[in-house]
Amino acid sequence: MRAAILYGPEDLRVEDAPEPAGEVIIEVQAATSCGTDVKMWRHGHPVLPPYPCAFGHETAGVRTDTGERVLVSDSVACGSCAPCSGGRAQICRNPTWILGGFAERIGAPERALHPVPPGLPAAAAAMAEPLAAAVHAVARGIAADDVGILGGGPMGLMLASLLAAQGRSVTVADHHRARRAQADQLGARGAAQLSRHELVFEAVGRPEAWRAAMQATAPGGVVVLVGGCPRGTEMPLATGPIHYDELELRGAFHHSPAEVEAALAALAAGDVDWELLQGETISLEQLPEALGQRSAGSARKWVVDPLLRRGAAR
Ligand SMILES: [Zn+2]
Ligand SMILES: [Zn+2]
Numbered sequence: 395m396r397a398a399i400l401y402g403p404e405d406l407r408v409e410d411a412p413e414p415a416g417e418v419i420i421e422v423q424a425a426t427s428c429g430t431d432v433k434m435w436r437h438g439h440p441v442l443p444p445y446p447c448a449f450g451h452e453t454a455g456v457r458t459d460t461g462e463r464v465l466v467s468d469s470v471a472c473g474s475c476a477p478c479s480g481g482r483a484q485i486c487r488n489p490t491w492i493l494g495g496f497a498e499r500i501g502a503p504e505r506a507l508h509p510v511p512p513g514l515p516a517a518a519a520a521m522a523e524p525l526a527a528a529v530h531a532v533a534r535g536i537a538a539d540d541v542g543i544l545g546g547g548p549m550g551l552m553l554a555s556l557l558a559a560q561g562r563s564v565t566v567a568d569h570h571r572a573r574r575a576q577a578d579q580l581g582a583r584g585a586a587q588l589s590r591h592e593l594v595f596e597a598v599g600r601p602e603a604w605r606a607a608m609q610a611t612a613p614g615g616v617v618v619l620v621g622g623c624p625r626g627t628e629m630p631l632a633t634g635p636i637h638y639d640e641l642e643l644r645g646a647f648h649h650s651p652a653e654v655e656a657a658l659a660a661l662a663a664g665d666v667d668w669e670l671l672q673g674e675t676i677s678l679e680q681l682p683e684a685l686g687q688r689s690a691g692s693a694r695k696w697v698v699d700p701l702l703r704r705g706a707a708r
Pocket of ligand 2: 473485
């Protein structure tokens with residue numbers, strides 16, 4: 395089968411690869427790309443196996459055994475570590491990662507598969523993976539009416555959609571005008587910067603943004619840190635707001651199986667306008683070039699269709 399295989403930093407080759415192994419084999423219909431894929435392509439990533447390796451973790455397709463349409467979750471938790479036992483599967487100490495969506499077929503354990511609601515296209519179903527992380531981040535927050543989101547990339551906009559669908563007042567700060575316009579279209583309000591909000595989500599993944607998110611949080615408020623910074627990043631913290639203003643900092647990482655189900659349901663219910671986040675459909679061969687492009691405009695996700703041939707844009 396054809397697959398995009400990572401041989402090292404910025405060395406991605408589309409080639410004939412061995413058929414995947416796994417409990418269930420899925421014919422991939424759509425694999426969306428995200429910032430994590432860019433990081434993996436550029437520098438490698440802690441969850442990647444040794445090179446050469448398959449990657450792509452937002453994958454929807456059809457089971458070859460039953461013909462059922464499924465979303466392939468990118469991980470299954472061990473079920474027995476302390477966080478798993480405590481109901482926090484998203485921070486499992488020993489998860490199995492399921493990568494390899496940028497290929498004609500992917501193998502996965504049965505437990506990683508979630509049925510796609512009828513009528514939901516494969517590209518939208520694939521987005522349930524990052525959306526599940528947004529569902530989790532919202533759950534890490536509080537029931538504040540006034541919410542700020544720092545960063546109008548796909549994650550910030552997914553957070554905005556979910557929070558606006560709950561009837562909250564949402565401001566999304568981003569320096570790209572196109573992303574502010576997308577926020578407006580999703581029922582939030584685009585702004586160049588945040589003012590002060592009871593609840594702030596950081597969706598950038600840089601220490602400066604973590605600091606700005608803290609500064610934009612009202613006394614007694616909660617900051618949910620959604621964007622992961624490069625491995626080993628440390629930052630000085632102003633202790634005053636944490637002590638005197640009882641500012642709470644909460645990390646939000648990944649998702650649980652129930653949150654994946656909630657994300658699929660939100661997409662099927664129309665709570666998230668996924669078409670606004672859907673970018674161009676591309677072939678496997680177009681993927682290296684796509685990952686290398688710096689996006690200056692709107693926040694959109696590439697959709698890789700492994701059956702599409704080079705250049706034949708749909
Ligand atoms: Zn992703
Ligand atoms: Zn575990």
